Amino acid sequence: MIRIDGLTKYYHKKPLLINTSFIAEKGQITLLTGKSGAGKTTLLNIIAGLQAFDSGTYWINDDKIDVRNDQWMSQFRNKEIGYIVQDYALISDYSVLENILLTSFYNKNHNKQDALDKATQLAKNFGLSEILDKKVKRISGGQKQRTAIARSLILDPSIILADEPTTHLDEENFKLIMQLFESLKEANTLLIIATHDDRIKLIADKIYRIEDCLLKQQS
Ligand SMILES: Nc1ncnc2c1ncn2[C@@H]1O[C@H](COP(=O)(O)OP(=O)(O)O)[C@@H](O)[C@H]1O
Numbered sequence: 202m203i204r205i206d207g208l209t210k211y212y213h214k215k216p217l218l219i220n221t222s223f224i225a226e227k228g229q230i231t232l233l234t235g236k237s238g239a240g241k242t243t244l245l246n247i248i249a250g251l252q253a254f255d256s257g258t259y260w261i262n263d264d265k266i267d268v269r270n271d272q273w274m275s276q277f278r279n280k281e282i283g284y285i286v287q288d289y290a291l292i293s294d295y296s297v298l299e300n301i302l303l304t305s306f307y308n309k310n311h312n313k314q315d316a317l318d319k320a321t322q323l324a325k326n327f328g329l330s331e332i333l334d335k336k337v338k339r340i341s342g343g344q345k346q347r348t349a350i351a352r353s354l355i356l357d358p359s360i361i362l363a364d365e366p367t368t369h370l371d372e373e374n375f376k377l378i379m380q381l382f383e384s385l386k387e388a389n390t391l392l393i394i395a396t397h398d399d400r401i402k403l404i405a406d407k408i409y410r411i412e413d414c415l416l417k418q419q420s
């Protein structure tokens with residue numbers, strides 16, 4: 202479980218999030234909505250331990266998260282959090298396969314052949330098999346989005362953070378990703394999705410909205 206209590210975050214002396222409380226649970230899809238600039242990405246970054254906050258508490262299960270304890274959080278993030286960032290953060294000179302494998306390179310405990318098998322299977326699931334050796338700079342926006350999603354799953358994370366994961370997907374791939382999110386949920390993964398896309402609301406267990414620096418639960 203992810204639990205945030207009374208969190209406040211300033212950016213350049215301007216408040217972004219005030220007294221925010223947020224809970225996301227395993228086996229559930231939690232949505233984060235709000236206009237562009239509302240602070241969705243900032244909150245996901247805080248949850249990923251990539252951005253600090255000014256006050257409040259943040260717990261993952263029974264561990265209180267302090268971004269100053271960077272080593273613990275980066276290890277936890279590497280193993281347990283799959284983060285699909287908004288601009289994909291793919292390496293454009295690397296192939297689709299290399300990008301999917303990327304995080305497994307940093308994980309000493311991961312067997313190379315297992316990672317390769319997993320990457321090949323993920324690529325197959327997301328219709329990327331034909332372009333595995335293509336450099337990312339030569340593929341389309343939708344293919345990049347699917348590569349980023351495949352990459353986030355390579356280490357079987359228990360937490361998935363997805364920032365606007367469906368913006369560049371056509372209807373067919375949209376359905377594929379919805380099925381994926383639902384199967385991850387069934388496998389007891391904790392999913393937090395920041396989105397503008399109203400279609401995702403259909404599979405959400407809980408919806409939060411950020412407005413005027415306040416986070417409120419909508420349903
Ligand atoms: N590095 C940063 N850290 C925190 N806030 C930032 C940063 N860069 C820009 N901002 C500002 O923070 C606000 C929230 O941005 P963001 O979290 O990206 O919102 P959203 O994802 O909802 O569009 C914006 O007004 C933006 O200008």
Ligand SMILES: [Mg+2]
Nearest residue numbers: 241242287364
């Ligand atoms: Mg954003």
